[in-house]
């Protein structure tokens with residue numbers, strides 16, 4: 524979408540990531556505009572150290588580049604969007620430091636701008652980790668779209684940071700202004716959660732990791748259908764989360780080499796920890812931050828497995844899943860297979876049939892279906 528964001532006397536050209544032709548969605552929302560409007564009305568003190576949390580595609584950081592902000596986020600897509608949008612608007616792509624959410628920035632910060640993430644656990648963890656980073660009297664502004672703002676998110680601001688006032692709604696968004704109260708006794712962060720498979724294998728997950736405290740039902744259904752073989756398969760787990768599928772497969776296929784990719788830094792950190800706990804070394808299983816499969820050589824895998832995402836942040840849709848299926852065709856060898864799980868109603872079989880020219884139902888129950896497609900010829 525070719526809309527531009529106006530900030531003061533600047534016009535910013537911003538894109539979402541992954542880049543798509545004819546993108547129907549904007550790279551920012553009204554909550555970003557609301558935050559920027561507030562900063563125009565009440566300019567930050569000169570020399571303020573600025574931290575921006577969960578900036579979707581860099582809209583805030585690009586607009587506020589003159590304040591030399593730092594961005595803290597769990598998303599590799601956000602990191603790529605930030606670099607692209609800085610460059611696209613005449614700044615050096617690396618001019619805003621990006622701190623992944625499995626690490627902590629160095630404070631103190633005088634101005635903190637927070638965009639509410641989808642996961643309340645991630646929100647709680649971030650607020651706890653933020654406390655030691657705040658300068659005395661720090662200005663803390665949280666922004667979100669009202670329809671994505673549960674009451675609990677504001678309670679957490681009160682409980683963790685201090686007294687919080689909310690603004691009037693503006694273009695269906697709301698801001699919250701918190702006054703930091705030092706001296707409260709609170710944990711440093713939210714501990715990881717752990718669940719076990721039926722065979723007792725344990726998996727831990729950080730606050731922003733998919734299905735962190737229980738085995739997802741779709742994952743459970745796909746686990747029932749992954750191969751157990753002595754063949755030396757090269758396997759790719761697309762959107763590997765805490766690594767449960769990749770690691771379970773590596774455990775039951777002793778000769779397989781498995782790569783898991785995910786766009787969440789916390790997911791990659793947890794999956795590496797889970798591999799270590801299971802004593803599966805890097806020669807068997809690797810995990811890599813990636814926003815898709817662009818960097819993976821063509822025709823290099825025998826099998827790709829995927830429990831696809833059905834949203835990107837708060838935006839629900841199957842475009843990410845569709846992109847994953849599409850890209851998997853290129854990285855599979857001739858005869859290589861894509862094995863996926865999905866809710867029956869999503870109709871993934873239609874897409875797979877169109878992409879691969881074939882699609883087989885491997886298993887199904889009332890809610891889920893496991894589908895398999897295979898590469899019959901060279902992919903252009």
Ligand SMILES: C[S@@+](CC[C@H](N)C(=O)[O-])C[C@H]1O[C@@H](n2cnc3c(N)ncnc32)[C@H](O)[C@@H]1O
Pocket residue numbers: 600733734739742761762763764765766767768784785786787790813814815830831832833843
């Ligand atoms: C439904 S979860 C599945 C996680 C794990 N495989 C499981 O079954 O528990 C989908 C995963 O895809 C990841 N993801 C979303 N968009 C992605 C992208 N563009 N590239 C790579 N991973 C992505 C999410 O972070 C999430 O961990």
